[in-house]
Amino acid sequence: MASAPLPDTIARDRSIRRAGPPRVGIISNSRSHRNRVRGAEAAVVPADTPNLLYRGPRTLPALAHALREFRDAGVELLIVDGGDGTVRDVLTCAHSIFEGAMPRLAVVPSGKTNALALDLGIPPEWTVQDALHASASGTVRTRASVEILRGDAEEPELCGFLFGAGAFVRATELAQRTHKAGAFNSFAVGISLFWGVAQTLFGGRDNDWRAGEPVRLQLDQGPAVDKTLYILFSSTLERLPLKVKPFGRVRPGLKMLTVDAPPLKMARAVPALLRGSEAAWLKKAGYHRDDVSSFTITLDGGFILDGELYEGGTVTVRQGAPLEFVTP
Template sequence: MLQAGVAEPETSRLVHGLVVQRDVGAAAGAQHADEAGGLQRSKTPVPPHRVGIISNSRAHRNHVNGEEPVTDSPQVKGVLYRSPRSLPELSRTLEEFAEAGIELLIVCGGDGTLRDVITCASTAFADGMPRLALIPTGKTNALALDLDIPLNWKIADALAAAEAGHIRCRSPIEIFRPGSELPDLRGFLFGAGAFVRATGLAQRTHQAGAFSSLAVGLSVGWALAQTAFGGSSNVWRSGDRMKITAPGVDVDRDFYLLCGSTMRRLPLRLKPFGKPRDGLKVLAVDAPPRRLPIAAPALLAGSEASWLERLGYHRGQADEFTLSMEGGFILDGELYAGGDVTIRRGKELEFLVP
């Protein structure tokens, strides 16, 4: 259900005493990168811009703690606030934002909310995405962790970051179905095979009250135990048939796990792709996984020892590859049907950070 609209009063409180002025400006600064990966300042002053807020009322902290941003008045000068309840509503909302000239898009939700927003936005903002701010209110908030955004970050903090001009850039993963000109999906963490089953375990930990890094740790540990102690016919060990094609790569066999991400850092500082770096990193593990109790700790710690490759733990990096699979795949926590897909690194998005 859509919420409040655009505005007549000059100010209105949004949340926790925040007062939003008519316009929000951003200060100038010299562009630079930090060691954490891409902290920048705008090269030139950002002109006063219009702000759009997308809030997922069903996101974990919004729903449980009542932290969803609200407005005192149904009309707020310079701010569009919406809480769409379906993907068609979200698409219409983003088209409205694009027509209104939104230059800062604030997303209140988790990884799944952001996935849906940037997927739908590829059509609405075909000429270029606005700057983004993520208010992490979901169950895992992996991208917020990667961007060094604290879980208690609020809209007021995002607006302060806009004034300071602090940004980090991340490229999303884009997934295309055959015949598609625009990406069917955009997100930051992709997985198939055991990754699908492990995500199912993570959902069960959420139901038990575990969230964020705790949920990730429990699901990873549970998945490794299911695999290591299963018999030869165990579904975890037998893997899934996949055909992977990329420059210099053409393989068609059973894989225990396939996953990829454009994030630099994962929850619990896990490093399945090796040392932190930009780009689309990929990990493919042959089925059945060999010497898993020994290999898994080294792999997750980021070891690049050659014996991991010899045992069937393959790391790589590619701007684009094609994948054919019978089973489904996960993108930022959601299960999608398999088939033939093209997976590629998308254009960088700018995120406000502290």
């Protein structure tokens, strides 16, 4: 059974009201793209700002230590100054440290990819100071993360927002190459998407893109099915870069797209998928969309979570608890 939808906002027409200034913790990634170019935004916040803790951890153990400091200090607003990968690392560490009592979050989009910020309506030029101001007068939007559990584990190993396997892994590798060439955000997504489709359309029968990957897939509590997939893409985000709609109509919850291998009618199907078409012929041609609360996949190849490649095996992907994000 699909999980219950989350409201897009919980404070669309009202300010966030508190008895006093919130205790704020800032995690800044000095190696994120914008911070390397312009300097870390958090660094320009006055040191004597009341109720503010700033940390710039460079390793996962240092990040965990900083988050424990924030928890013990009673932080009410956690600002993440970085890209999607930084958000993934912070949420993954924070899940066990805050034990279900997560503070409100704010994202300053300073990475190479900032899909979460785009979905939340955060402008590219948003700063730490903007997030601080929004904590008093902005809107709060809710999003659930994607949680990844390994084998029979009950607690997630990873928390993020964009999960993919099969051709999604190759497309991500292409995106990382475009980053090195100076392309970022939606432009990088566009280049990678175009090149991936071209590789598939014009490749021969032995083309790795077309061949797909054998997997065992189980949706919610349904039966496990062995199949070969060209791509699997899943997310709890509602709005994606370039305004593409691979899951169809915009809606909350954990959504997934799977494409059978080898993909059929791609020249017609890809434009239809990207604009959100829900025509019946797409499913008949092997393009499947599902709303789920969780799914379990076994695959030999790796999977991608928010731009990072992880080892395959048997993993369960589920919708996590709702998180509150401060937005403009």
